[in-house]
Amino acid sequence: MQHRCPICKTPTDSQMHGDFPFCSERCRMRDLGNWATEKYVVSEPVFSEDDDEPDDSPEPKDSPEPHDRDH
Numbered sequence: 001m002q003h004r005c006p007i008c009k010t011p012t013d014s015q016m017h018g019d020f021p022f023c024s025e026r027c028r029m030r031d032l033g034n035w036a037t038e039k040y041v042v043s044e045p046v047f048s049e050d051d052d053e054p055d056d057s058p059e060p061k062d063s064p065e066p067h068d069r070d071h
Contacts, residue, residue, distance in 0.1 A: 007031055 001014040007027035014020040022028040034040050 001020075003012050003014070003021045004010065005012050005023040005027050006021060007030050008023060010023040010027075012020055012023045017023055019025055019028045022031065
């Protein structure tokens, strides 16, 4: 798979570069450093904190069945 290094934009190949998608260990470590110093951040949580809590809202009631009318 061919790609460009996200740090220096050098073309990389998954079959040739052991550090893929990076072109080198240097670029891989720079990327790790960017995460460690919070240069990169996740903008929104993937899950809200409320997702772990059970939903205790009332369940919707079924609507009554329509009656067949004989005409």
